[in-house]
Amino acid sequence: MSSRDHFTSRIGFILAAAGSAIGLGAIWKFPYMAGTNGGSVFILLFILCTIFIGLPILISEFMIGRRGQRDPINSFKEQAPGKPWYTVGWIGLIAAGLILSFYSVVGGWILSYLFRALTFSLTGKGLNFALLFNDLITNPWEAIFAQGTFMLLTLLIVQAGIKGGIEVASKWMMPLLFIFFILLFIRSITLDGAVEGIKFMFIPDWSYFNVDTLVLALGQAFFSLSLGVCAMITYASYLAKSEKIVNSAVNVAAMNIIISLLAGLVIFPAVFALDYSPEQGPGLVFIMIPAVFEQLPMGSILLIVFFILLLFATVTSSIALLEVVVAIGIGNKTQTRKKATWIFAIIIFVIGIPSALSFGLLSDLKILDKSIFDFVDYLTSGILLPIGALMISLFAGFHYSKKISREEMQSSPFIYWTWLIIVRFIAPIAILVILLNSVLG
Template structure:
């Protein structure tokens, strides 16, 4: 009998899986992508792509993970013996390690902002937020210490295991995340002129409806659901066979959409009400948001709350990334979890040092005209994630017999046939289009 750790409840699994999906993708990337791509049209396409394409692949990953009940590499080896499908697990391992290596850098930036927000030095007269952001990310000692602190926070949770670490942290963090986002939304929506931001999000400007916006929305749907990096396969491997994976996947996708929209409803009404532009881009959170909150009553406190929420979301994603690496490192030897967690987290930290320094002392070093940070981001999001998602879709759609996939899904014939059609045809073609677009045309 396996003594493999498991989630103790369905809600614990859903919150942990949702936490993996809801991270910088939902709170940092989604608002600036929507802001620079027409707002409402991008949002509509994002929701459609999440529901019609992202969700079926998420179900496939849950299916593979729960059926295998092992780490991704071992799971594929046992489910497809003497076949190369286990390479999906290796792709996930490399992708998660690389993503976490630069994700922890951004997590460190958030910690730097939180420390400044605690002392209320982020708000006040004379603060140039663009200069402040540049000063933070170019300071070698600050970024490395902050990166190390973020990795230690992530490590502390993962080394405690599924029940006492990941599930417990998610049960606290995710409800708090929702609660405070709702409170920030209420504050933002009550500003004079805030409805312009709401209109920007929900009244379509169809001039933005084109192939590029569709590709970006589809890519955002995949990125925000953590598809293609074996994170959801790993989490589902700790799930009881009695749980219904379709219901869990729907809940995770719904929470991801809800948080993304809430993030937009916190940011865009305030941006429009205070006369700023929504097209700031990646600097929206670190440059524009402090400038917005500076002009609000109790702005210093609200800004502190916002960055704490961003930290929560980033940590829940980071623990999923580290858990993939640790689960493969320990296989079924749970007694080695703490030792392996420390070792692997340290290795990932070292790998991330060049990314952390790529805006400072290593800023002159570029790879294919990209900074080290941007290159690692590009390799994972444009190459490894699409390949992993593509192969996962093919495995679930073609390698599994219909008998197996029906038994795992426990869904109605209509739902099952729609899922099978998407993972066999729609998803692979969509992922291939994203891959070709990003690699050859971006």
């Protein structure tokens, strides 16, 4: 265990874990989910679900990873010998690989848009941004090349290890992410008519308060915190025993909420100020943002900043997903990291090619009436992640003795007992609701 790589500082771990959580979940998915589900009510439920259900499970993942000091599969094997809990690690391995396979496709789209923004090909009156986006995702060569370039960027960071790769990248990317977002936020809220976007986010329309919105908000909280994929278990396994996991988890959850709100405050004031509809769905970033920024002073420069920001957020999540697979693949044999990173990255890239082609050459191929891309998203986000999160919650709540979990948490009795009640009873019920909604809905 002495040869195992570790984070060199608490802030390095927090920024890496926050980067894993933030990503497309906060910047791409959160705004369009809020926009199509009434804004403020969805946002309020998302925050509550993150604090009262997502955070306790995040603490559980940190607890399992920090205590085990191993990759997810071996960590569960050592902490529960002779029992099948290690299947959580296999679920995480499969989920991480599959998510990264289609996540890298979206990462490729971002690289393509960033290239267009840098060459000022996204500016000019009369551009049809919906048609532009469609041309990009249906072009097989560009989609695959961009996907491969994104995977290459991800593997170069992961192969450098924890101290030299992931921690360094996160220490640079996450502060820049905040700075860029604040700059865009200031520009957005100073637009004429921006107040309507702020009202949309913070003045509740209670007609949207229903079970469906609650389930979607809960699912968003899980997705945006990377719960159930073993990424947080993997990162916490590189954490020193002396670090306080509750404080770290609170910081990660808080940063995730803040970035999500900033994403909304960048997008919705501009959307309302320029008389667009917030209910644009998944194309909000790729179709709406260029259209909005085209009409802003310094829009071309702001668009470049936005896609750099989005790339940073996406990479910090993709390196966490690849690290899960690599950590399991190499165990504690750090000398094989470079070779393993290339092998697994290439495998995931190949697995992701059908997703990259699912909007063009393979658009007629459907699984359960879904495109390949949408099916992989559904399989991971709707089924594998909830199952993984459910097992993690039950393991931390019931397998650990109260003595062990108290020692690991190092918190006040009130915080400890609140956590224990949630992970034993409340979180499992909430996760089962998400799972049933995904399977039956």
